[in-house]
Amino acid sequence: MTRVAVLGAAGYTGGELLRMLLAHPGVEVVQATSDQFAGKRLDYPHPNLRGMSSLRFVPHDALEPCDLLVSCMPQGGLINRWARVRELAGRVIDLSADFRLAPAAHERWYKKHPRPAGVPGFVYALPEWTASELPEARYVAVPGCMAHASLLGILPLVRAGLVKPELVVDAKTGSSGGGATPDRASHHPERASALRCYKPVGHRHTGEIENVVERLTGTRPSVHFSATAIPSVRGILATVHGFTTRPLDEAEPLRAIAMAYREKPFVRLIRPNTSASPFPEPGPLQGTNYCDLSVDVDPERNRIVVNVALDNLMKGAAGTAVHAMNLMLGRSETEGLGFRGLHPI
Amino acid sequence: MTRVAVLGAAGYTGGELLRMLLAHPGVEVVQATSDQFAGKRLDYPHPNLRGMSSLRFVPHDALEPCDLLVSCMPQGGLINRWARVRELAGRVIDLSADFRLAPAAHERWYKKHPRPAGVPGFVYALPEWTASELPEARYVAVPGCMAHASLLGILPLVRAGLVKPELVVDAKTGSSGGGATPDRASHHPERASALRCYKPVGHRHTGEIENVVERLTGTRPSVHFSATAIPSVRGILATVHGFTTRPLDEAEPLRAIAMAYREKPFVRLIRPNTSASPFPEPGPLQGTNYCDLSVDVDPERNRIVVNVALDNLMKGAAGTAVHAMNLMLGRSETEGLGFRGLHPI
Amino acid sequence: MTRVAVLGAAGYTGGELLRMLLAHPGVEVVQATSDQFAGKRLDYPHPNLRGMSSLRFVPHDALEPCDLLVSCMPQGGLINRWARVRELAGRVIDLSADFRLAPAAHERWYKKHPRPAGVPGFVYALPEWTASELPEARYVAVPGCMAHASLLGILPLVRAGLVKPELVVDAKTGSSGGGATPDRASHHPERASALRCYKPVGHRHTGEIENVVERLTGTRPSVHFSATAIPSVRGILATVHGFTTRPLDEAEPLRAIAMAYREKPFVRLIRPNTSASPFPEPGPLQGTNYCDLSVDVDPERNRIVVNVALDNLMKGAAGTAVHAMNLMLGRSETEGLGFRGLHPI
Amino acid sequence: MTRVAVLGAAGYTGGELLRMLLAHPGVEVVQATSDQFAGKRLDYPHPNLRGMSSLRFVPHDALEPCDLLVSCMPQGGLINRWARVRELAGRVIDLSADFRLAPAAHERWYKKHPRPAGVPGFVYALPEWTASELPEARYVAVPGCMAHASLLGILPLVRAGLVKPELVVDAKTGSSGGGATPDRASHHPERASALRCYKPVGHRHTGEIENVVERLTGTRPSVHFSATAIPSVRGILATVHGFTTRPLDEAEPLRAIAMAYREKPFVRLIRPNTSASPFPEPGPLQGTNYCDLSVDVDPERNRIVVNVALDNLMKGAAGTAVHAMNLMLGRSETEGLGFRGLHPI
Incomplete structure (x- = not known):
């Protein structure tokens, strides 16, 4: 023991x-x-x-x-x-x-x-x-919880060279990440309906994400990170907005992500048509160590969006x-x- | 297997x-x-x-x-x-x-x-x-989920003869008890802020509670049951309002309840001064098979209140x-x- | 001015x-x-x-x-x-x-x-x-906000002699009644899922209700009051549980309440079959000075339940x-x- | 009349x-x-x-x-x-x-x-x-409600030539935008904790935004729009992520927005240090015709973020x-x- x-x-x-x-x-x-x-x-x-x-x-x-x-x-x-x-x-x-x-x-x-x-x-x-x-x-x-979510979405795509290294990350988070000490912003009447982008620029996890991506893939991205408080206690949804390096459809990034997390017990890629709840969301992940993610591509615009959900406390x-x-x-x-x-x- | x-x-x-x-x-x-x-x-x-x-x-x-x-x-x-x-x-x-x-x-x-x-x-x-x-x-x-919560609070007191057999039960419940089929009353915009006593009289669990108490204790109570929808998904809080058969303080009902659930792994009596969250509430019971309960007495009025919390789905x-x-x-x-x-x- | x-x-x-x-x-x-x-x-x-x-x-x-x-x-x-x-x-x-x-x-x-x-x-x-x-x-x-809700439900029935003066009031309330000063119990992660009977006995509004009913009707009731926190910011639902002084159906208490609030612009009695949302609930009353109430009778048990909803801040x-x-x-x-x-x- | x-x-x-x-x-x-x-x-x-x-x-x-x-x-x-x-x-x-x-x-x-x-x-x-x-x-x-929020944030900056015409819009929205007809996705138990990017690419408001910006400013932008459901009934927060056409600090975009909405009674720019709740959020806008917005700049990265809040039903x-x-x-x-x-x- x-x-x-x-x-x-x-x-x-x-x-x-x-x-x-x-x-x-x-x-x-x-x-x-x-x-x-x-x-x-x-x-x-x-x-x-x-x-x-x-x-x-x-x-x-x-x-x-x-x-x-x-x-x-x-x-x-x-x-x-x-x-x-x-x-x-x-x-x-x-x-x-x-x-x-x-x-x-x-x-x-x-x-x-x-x-x-x-x-x-x-x-x-x-x-x-x-x-x-x-x-x-x-x-x-x-x-960091939001860095973790962002990295799990970004790393497979950067490593596979599928995404330009200029990324916008729009992270949504519950109140528990702020800890157990009461303050005005987390006072229930003030926080219960909160939908506020409390850190539009300059969030500290920016540096963590950029440094780790560089170290693990050799490519230094520019990550444009914003954090938004949403009306829940637990959970993060990080939406990674990027652009593909060349025209492609969903198959290739799906494959890259699936490869990256093959035999990784805690990261689950949601494939199309496999769920009545086909979007990663932190609700059913509360209390677990799982991370759910999905990828969507708009081939007309060379646009790629990766959504990553996890429980910030877990x-x-x-x-x-x-x-x-x-x-x-x-x-x-x-x-x-x-x-x-x-x-x- | x-x-x-x-x-x-x-x-x-x-x-x-x-x-x-x-x-x-x-x-x-x-x-x-x-x-x-x-x-x-x-x-x-x-x-x-x-x-x-x-x-x-x-x-x-x-x-x-x-x-x-x-x-x-x-x-x-x-x-x-x-x-x-x-x-x-x-x-x-x-x-x-x-x-x-x-x-x-x-x-x-x-x-x-x-x-x-x-x-x-x-x-x-x-x-x-x-x-x-x-x-x-x-x-x-x-x-039934609300009968279950009510019974766990009522039975020890009736069996011990501590409470008059005329009881008001005010049960509060989340939306999941209504099941997975969409309808207007459970449509999110209609249900999200709901605080409505949707079954003030005539709830079917009344008969279940009265019959089971009679069978298990020999005393047939009159249970006056109301059900109120509250803005949550899971969880029941049943508040049992009763009157003691004689003047007493909290010690006796605490003992009766503790005895009833001694060595019962899933029922927990919250004793005074043991918790920063000293009230039974279904939040931390979500997904578990636990039932938390507490008892309060107003000796001036011979009044006794038992609160029972559990997860209706569990x-x-x-x-x-x-x-x-x-x-x-x-x-x-x-x-x-x-x-x-x-x-x- | x-x-x-x-x-x-x-x-x-x-x-x-x-x-x-x-x-x-x-x-x-x-x-x-x-x-x-x-x-x-x-x-x-x-x-x-x-x-x-x-x-x-x-x-x-x-x-x-x-x-x-x-x-x-x-x-x-x-x-x-x-x-x-x-x-x-x-x-x-x-x-x-x-x-x-x-x-x-x-x-x-x-x-x-x-x-x-x-x-x-x-x-x-x-x-x-x-x-x-x-x-x-x-x-x-x-x-007091909970006394106010309780009184609006109790007074017409006591004055009309329809209800025995032994009443249980189970009041449910949002977090804003606790004021703007942060504390642990109102910290969002602790309060967001709260369904807790935080004052089962001994609530101060008890005295206010009993005294005012006595002064305004000549009858001193015993009010057995409990307060439960529910997961919302604004709003009170007071459920008054009582017993009728004689066998009756809903018509008589409906009439007594309607008479009491005739030409009172802010109190609205919800009559049967007039609404897709037929239960008083504080949601749609938020920000208003209205009070909605309903009455239900179980003639088999001489039981009467009055529900009263209002916005605690208004x-x-x-x-x-x-x-x-x-x-x-x-x-x-x-x-x-x-x-x-x-x-x- | x-x-x-x-x-x-x-x-x-x-x-x-x-x-x-x-x-x-x-x-x-x-x-x-x-x-x-x-x-x-x-x-x-x-x-x-x-x-x-x-x-x-x-x-x-x-x-x-x-x-x-x-x-x-x-x-x-x-x-x-x-x-x-x-x-x-x-x-x-x-x-x-x-x-x-x-x-x-x-x-x-x-x-x-x-x-x-x-x-x-x-x-x-x-x-x-x-x-x-x-x-x-x-x-x-x-x-359209989300187009409306996006346009109020984008138009002043594009017209003033302060922002490159390649924009990511990450819009968060409550459940009422889906209307009053019950369905599984809006069933309360499924929707209450929802934090899901339900339309990462291909949202119809994209065309509306691009066309209106072009018609009103002469510049056709590329708008990369995603919509995320959050656990609330009313309200939209549209976060517009863009890049400035040249190095600048917050003063210039603040001025451009202030000019655009001078004497417009329903659009309010939140200036720094004027509020204990300094972020646009739809909560206090519920039921009103107001739109609150803010602008943030990260001069190191030529990054600009505009947040726009309004009530989708109003x-x-x-x-x-x-x-x-x-x-x-x-x-x-x-x-x-x-x-x-x-x-x-």
Whole structure:
């Protein structure tokens, strides 16, 4: 049994991690930290875990040695504790943006916390694309949720040379990505009917997407990214608008995507005429590690549109952390990730 | 492996059954019927099952022999096929109201389809209360979803003699209970903001609740039941308003409920000060077989209020079918029912 | 032109008041106070008022003399400023609970702020029932939103002697009643799917309902009130469960209610077979001062159920303030209250 | 008083028209047609109109002569009745796509119903841009809702030469645009959590946008349009993604848009730092004829994003019909369109 601790376990990604890890056959949750809920049982802030464990939260500073630490701390939370964390845990998975980008790119997009000297590189956990790097990895960074969705749609097409490297990504997202801390924008009366493009330009995931595409395909794209809040709690739909490099119909990009995700258990390409619900949508993916995608082509305009749906808290965060953990530990990829999702929802 | 067929498997309770049965270690789904989707794969109407099975729907009339049949047909669907079904399946679980009530009561509340001569009695599957009858049962009827929620709250208090047998039940429910067939009342623009008491008096579950309470406790209550549609898809909250038989505080009813559901894995009593979300609510129960309940007493007024939350498609339908099936087959109660629910949702 | 000031105008009832008063032909809004938004234009926190006025918020303490002051301050806000407010305004309408109850009842239900010596009585503004007291009133208290809905359903039946004075009221409410200040319970991810009976017993509106019914009908009822949060922003549905004093069908209570609200422009009784949406529901009442109600009888059980729907921010708060103001000023009852509501919504 | 008839008045745009016209000081509603609800009062399918009128629906074929006819019939409904309608009404406003496009373009995008010989040209009612054509117009076509939103964002920038004529438009829309007829995709359990790009390529409004931009600016753009269903009933947010023709910051496009809509009462440009809700969103626009827009520029990438919000049933349909009618009748532009919208909602 791998002894796992969760740092910052009272938030939304922390809750999803606990749900999966407490039922995972290969790990034991030894500690879960929360300053706010220290002393309370895990199900105190996570009502779905009612009766699942008698473990109680400990303060962040009460962290003890473990085999693997998963950090759900917000931006800067892990980097600020890095000296101590590296003493306590041989392997670390971080869900924040602290270690996703190379130092220069980090400074460009996040400005603060350029990775200090002595802090090692983290492997970027995009399991369908970087799985081979994970078994040996000591330190792993989970992608940003909207970057993750965008990358799963963009990478196969850029790699196959089917799409011009000038892409517009219009991402729609629920409220849970903003975390568990109340504020005006997420106050229910203000958020319940929200349909607002809250970050039309300058979104930080832009740099993450461009850098990763370049690293994995050799082509540096220009990604024009906008994020829109929609009236839901969970889920992302990333719509990638592009143009084909030459006249083609849907067959070729369908093939490229199908090839890229052949034998990848969590990415599903929706083919024409196979579903009464033929569009990727995050609803039935809630709570799962699945990503659904579709591709549409308008041959008259050399236009291509890829839609990618996932659950921001799962495939976009905690699910990928467990997926990466499984690969790091040499276990089956799908362990602890068996939930199939609900319909209707 | 028990060979199970699902009759009427393209609807919402059918989808939930397939989700659970396809992953259940003790059963094999041999047939799933749907006239509308005959020839299509199971995931055609159930997008969450994408990639889970290559089985295809067959028409209802193509049903072949199996060990156990679960019927998700609407009112009258099973009774009309009874002669044939009894030939094909040794054991049957029905999710409709066809066999829940004794013939006289059925005729009183449903008017049509009084159980014809030659049709046997069905065991009423309220596992926390009738589990002992299930291992031997050949024919099993799953309770109505709102009756189920109401009964789980009422039974412990009536049995313990703590509550007067005159009860008001105000049940709130999402839209999925109405099934998958579109109509005006469930058209999204009409239903999205619905908060309407659509059945203030005369609801059919009234008779079911009164009869079952009488049979299981010996006391016949008067239940004054109203049903209100609320803006959600899944979930029921049944608020039971009653009066105590004598002055008491919360301790006694808490104890009575705790005793009733001791070692019952799917019913959870929320005790004071144990949760940041201390009220039973169906949100985090979606997709699970859990039922959460709470009790509140106003000693000044001898008033008692019990709130009961569950997922109408699961604990209120398909989950109880699987729960009953496990007991009928002598398997572990919780098999196939391990999903813990999501938070936030 | 009556010069009106709004105290605490940046919250949700303040926003509704401004929307109506800025377009009202008989009044001029001279000041609107907010400490948080002092110096900002009225449309800064109220996006629907964009371009409607160039007025800016002033701090609460910058209040100047006016003809009529409407206070949208929370509990205790007006009572704490009373000495100063009485100097500044000849007439006052308060939307909080500060002045709704007689001192003894206030102390019983609110504990703090028993009305201090020297503070005058306020007229309780239930326009369909207390309109005759309003023209002369200097000081007016607007009912609590859930009390208001309950009273409109209960009063005609108690007055007509048709219902036993032991009533269960199960009220369902959206999130806006909790105000504009963010907290965990109203954080969108926690509130979006909420269906929780957050106040099963002991709700403060109980006392308000019982006292007002007694005062207006001479009969003191026992009201057993519970409040349930449902997944919407605006709107209340109060379901009143009662028992008739003698066997009767729907005709008699329909007549009693129709009589009570004859020529009352804002209360509408839904009669059988007159609507494709025959149940009172707050959706199409959003933004209006209307209250819709229905009555159902189960003669077998001497049971009667009255459903009452309204918009908590309008008929339940700001709309009644304007209605009362019109009566105080001798203007047409419906002035400024012409909006008919939306369907679908 | 202008005598107005509404053809197809039982649907959602018909309901909005009736709400406005019944309260309009310059018109009298003489007939409202519906085959389904013939003989019922207007408030039968429109609960918000309860008590507003005693008029009853008549069948479509019972239409009598009037001064002005507004048709809310679906695609083909008016064209099929054209011979008769032209006899009955001197002026006609059509809300369908029957007469929006020139015959060749209509045939390209709609395939059926190319305008038959003898059918006159209709004036395209985009009041902020074609107001001068309306006073003389006999026949008027209201734009498609998503085309309308897109055009209000695109036109000022193309006319000012600030944006390259290759544009991606990602439009998000609620369910009411699909009309009042139930179907599976709009069945509440299927639609409540929908976030699906249901028309990634080939949307018919593409041709409408391109043609109108060319006619009004002389520049023919390529518009790459996708439509996404989001979990709401009313409202459109059109996000226009473009590239500037030269390096510039926000000041210039802000000026161009401000100039275009100077003294246009229904289009509001949200300037930086003027609102706690600084993004255009359709929520507070529900029921109004307003359109809110914003512009953002990323000077590093010569990128420009315009967001445009409106209510599809109002500014996108019935509101523009009334706006156009006011101009046709020489009345004040804003008559009957005074509702300011709600917040929160």
